[in-house]
Amino acid sequence: MIKRKLIVAGLLTIAALPASAVDRGELLANSCFSCHGYDGKATGGAIPPLGEYPASLIVSQMKAYRDGTRNGTIMNRHARGYTDEEIELLAKYIGKQGI
Amino acid sequence: MSQNKHSVSRRNLLRLSAAGLAVPSALLSAACSREMTRKGEGEVVVIGGGFGGAAAAKYLKRYNPKINVTLIEPKKAYVTCPASNWVIGGLVEMEEITHTYDGLKKHGVNVMHEVVSSVDPQKRVVTLSDGQKVNYDRLIVSPGIDFKWGVHEGVDEDVANIIPHAWKAGDQTRLLRDQLRSMRQGGTFVMVAPPNPFRCPPGPYERAGMVAHYLSKHNPTANILILDQKNKFSKQALFMEGWRNNYGQMIEWVAAMDGGTVFGIDVANKIIDADYGEVKADVINYIPAQKAGVLADQMGLTDESGFCPVNQQTFESKVHHNIHVIGDAAMAGPMPKSGHSAVSQAKICAANVVQSLAELDPISAKNANTCYSLITPDYAISVAAVYDVKDKQIVPVEGAGGVSRMNASLQEYRMEANYTRGWYKSITDEVWG
Ligand SMILES: Cc1cc2nc3c(=O)[nH]c(=O)nc-3n(C[C@H](O)[C@H](O)[C@H](O)COP(=O)(O)OP(=O)(O)OC[C@H]3O[C@@H](n4cnc5c(N)ncnc54)[C@H](O)[C@@H]3O)c2cc1C
Numbered sequence: 001m002i003k004r005k006l007i008v009a010g011l012l013t014i015a016a017l018p019a020s021a022v023d024r025g026e027l028l029a030n031s032c033f034s035c036h037g038y039d040g041k042a043t044g045g046a047i048p049p050l051g052e053y054p055a056s057l058i059v060s061q062m063k064a065y066r067d068g069t070r071n072g073t074i075m076n077r078h079a080r081g082y083t084d085e086e087i088e089l090l091a092k093y094i095g096k097q098g099i
Numbered sequence: 100m101s102q103n104k105h106s107v108s109r110r111n112l113l114r115l116s117a118a119g120l121a122v123p124s125a126l127l128s129a130a131c132s133r134e135m136t137r138k139g140e141g142e143v144v145v146i147g148g149g150f151g152g153a154a155a156a157k158y159l160k161r162y163n164p165k166i167n168v169t170l171i172e173p174k175k176a177y178v179t180c181p182a183s184n185w186v187i188g189g190l191v192e193m194e195e196i197t198h199t200y201d202g203l204k205k206h207g208v209n210v211m212h213e214v215v216s217s218v219d220p221q222k223r224v225v226t227l228s229d230g231q232k233v234n235y236d237r238l239i240v241s242p243g244i245d246f247k248w249g250v251h252e253g254v255d256e257d258v259a260n261i262i263p264h265a266w267k268a269g270d271q272t273r274l275l276r277d278q279l280r281s282m283r284q285g286g287t288f289v290m291v292a293p294p295n296p297f298r299c300p301p302g303p304y305e306r307a308g309m310v311a312h313y314l315s316k317h318n319p320t321a322n323i324l325i326l327d328q329k330n331k332f333s334k335q336a337l338f339m340e341g342w343r344n345n346y347g348q349m350i351e352w353v354a355a356m357d358g359g360t361v362f363g364i365d366v367a368n369k370i371i372d373a374d375y376g377e378v379k380a381d382v383i384n385y386i387p388a389q390k391a392g393v394l395a396d397q398m399g400l401t402d403e404s405g406f407c408p409v410n411q412q413t414f415e416s417k418v419h420h421n422i423h424v425i426g427d428a429a430m431a432g433p434m435p436k437s438g439h440s441a442v443s444q445a446k447i448c449a450a451n452v453v454q455s456l457a458e459l460d461p462i463s464a465k466n467a468n469t470c471y472s473l474i475t476p477d478y479a480i481s482v483a484a485v486y487d488v489k490d491k492q493i494v495p496v497e498g499a500g501g502v503s504r505m506n507a508s509l510q511e512y513r514m515e516a517n518y519t520r521g522w523y524k525s526i527t528d529e530v531w532g
Contacts, residue, residue, distance in 0.1 A: 021139060021457040022162045022450040027464040030446050034439055035522050038529040045521030073515050074481055081465060081485020081499035
C-alpha cells in the first residue's frame with residue numbers, strides 16, 4: 001500500500017506535463033477492435049471477443065503469444081509488436097470493458 | 100474568423116432546422132463566431148466515408164463527444180472492396196458487403212451525402228459541388244485512390260464499362276462477376292495486375308483464387324492468366340502453394356520480366372498486346388496503375404509520387420496545416436494500402452486531432468495491419484504487421500508480423516478462413532456499426 005502511494009506520488013510529479021485528452025491504453029486497445037470487435041465485443045464470428053476478459057488474463061495471454069508458449073494462427077505475429085508496458089496499458093483498458 | 104463568408108446565412112439555417120430539416124451542426128456553428136469555441140472543442144470535417152474517413156469520424160466522437168464531426172461522402176451506402184472478391188467468386192451477395200451510415204449517425208456524426216469540389220486551406224472552408232460551404236478547425240481527408248489512365252495504348256477511362264477493373268467496389272464488381280458467369284466454356288480469363296504502389300497488395304491474387312473457385316465449379320476447362328506489371332507480389336509463395344493445392348494448373352502467373360508487361364489492349368476484340376505475345380481473352384480484368392483520389396491532387400496535397408506526404412505520427416499533411424490525410428491516399432511508410440491500415444491510421448489521427456484541439460502534445464500508439472485472403476471458402480492466408488514511429492518514420496516492429504505458415508495443415512488454413520470472415524464482420528461493425 002505504501003509502495004503504491006509512493007508510485008502514485010511519483011507519477012504526479014511527472015504529471016506536471018499536460019494531461020492527455022485521449023487515454024493511451026484506450027488508443028492501444030482500439031487496435032485490437034478491428035478483429036475482436038468494437039469494444040472487444042465481437043459477435044457471431046470465429047474470433048473470440050475480449051470484452052469480458054479480466055486485465056490479468058489479457059496480459060498473461062499476450063505474453064504467452066509473444067514468447068511462443070501459446071500458439072495461434074495470427075496472435076503471435078501481433079503480440080510480438082507490443083512492449084510489456086503497452087500490454088499492461090491496453091489490458092487495463094480492455095479489462096474495464098467487461099464491467 | 101468573422102471575415103469568413105458563408106453561403107447560407109445563420110438565420111436561414113435556423114429556419115431550416117426549425118422546419119424539421121436536419122442541419123449539420125458544422126453549418127450552424129460555422130455561422131456562429133469561432134470565438135465561441137471552447138478549448139478542446141471545435142469543428143472537424145472528414146471527407147470520404149470509406150474505411151479511413153468513416154473510422155476517423157466515429158473515433159473522433161468516441162474520444163471527445165463535444166467535438167462537432169461532419170462526414171462528407173456522396174454515396175448513401177458504401178460497398179466494401181474487402182469481400183468484393185468473394186462476390187465475384189459467388190460466395191456472398193452484394194447486399195452483404197454494403198453498409199449504410201445509420202450507425203455513424205447514431206454515434207453523433209453529421210453525415211452529408213455530397214461531393215466536395217474544393218477546399219480553401221487558408222480560410223478553412225470546404226466547398227461542396229452544390230455550392231454549400233462548411234467551415235472547419237481541422238480537416239481529415241480520406242479520398243481513397245483514383246486510376247492512372249492512358250498508360251497502355253487503347254486504354255482510357257471509358258473502357259472500364261467493357262473491361263472492368265472492379266478495384267472500386269459496386270457496379271464494377273457486379274459487371275466483372277456477370278462477365279465471369281457468362282464466359283464461354285473453356286474460355287480464358289485474363290487479369291492485368293497493377294504495378295506498385297496500389298491498394299490491397301494481395302487483392303489481385305485473392306481475386307484469382309476466387310475466380311478459380313467459381314470456374315472449377317461451373318467452367319472447369321477454363322483458365323486464368325495473370326499478366327503482372329511487376330516481378331513479385333504479396334504472400335507469393337503461400338498463394339502459389341494454395342493455388343496448386345486447390346486448383347492444379349488453372350492459374351498461370353506471368354511476371355513482368357517473363358513477358359507479363361502489357362503494351363496495349365484492343366478492347367473491342369479483347370486482344371492484349373503483351374511482351375509475352377498477343378493474348379486473346381474472353382474476359383479481361385484490367386486493374387490500372389493508381390494514385391491518390393483526385394481530390395487530394397486538386398487540394399495540392401500530393402507530391403510527384405501521386406500520393407500525400409504526411410507527418411508519420413499525426414497524419415497531418417506536410418503541405419497544408421490543419422489538414423490530415425489517411426488511408427490509401429497517404430504515404431504511411433511501409434504500411435500497405437489496406438482497409439485495416441486505413442482504420443488503424445484513422446484512430447491515431449483522430450486521437451491527435453483531439454489532442455491538438457485541446458492544445459496538447461501529439462500522442463503516439465502503434466499502427467497495425469492484417470490482410471487476410473481467401474483462396475477457397477475454406478482456405479485462407481494472412482500477412483500482418485505492427486508499426487512504431489522511429490525518427491519520424493513509420494517502421495515495422497522487428498520480430499513482429501509476417502505471413503502465415505507455409506505447408507501448414509488444412510485445418511490451420513481453414514481456421515484462417517473462418518477468422519477472415521470474423522475480421523470482416525468485426526471491422527465493418529467497428530467502422531459502420
Ligand atoms: C478487390 C479488393 C479487395 C480488398 N480487400 C481488402 C481486405 O481484405 N482487407 C483490407 O484491409 N483491405 C482490402 N482492400 C483495400 C481497401 O479497400 C482500401 O485500402 C480501403 O478502402 C482504403 O480506405 P480509404 O478510406 O483510403 O478509401 P475508400 O475506402 O476508397 O474511401 C474513399 C471515399 O472517399 C469518397 N470521396 C472521394 N472523393 C470525394 C470527394 N471529392 N468528396 C466526397 N467524398 C469523396 C469516396 O466516395 C469513397 O467512399 C481491398 C481492395 C480491393 C480493391
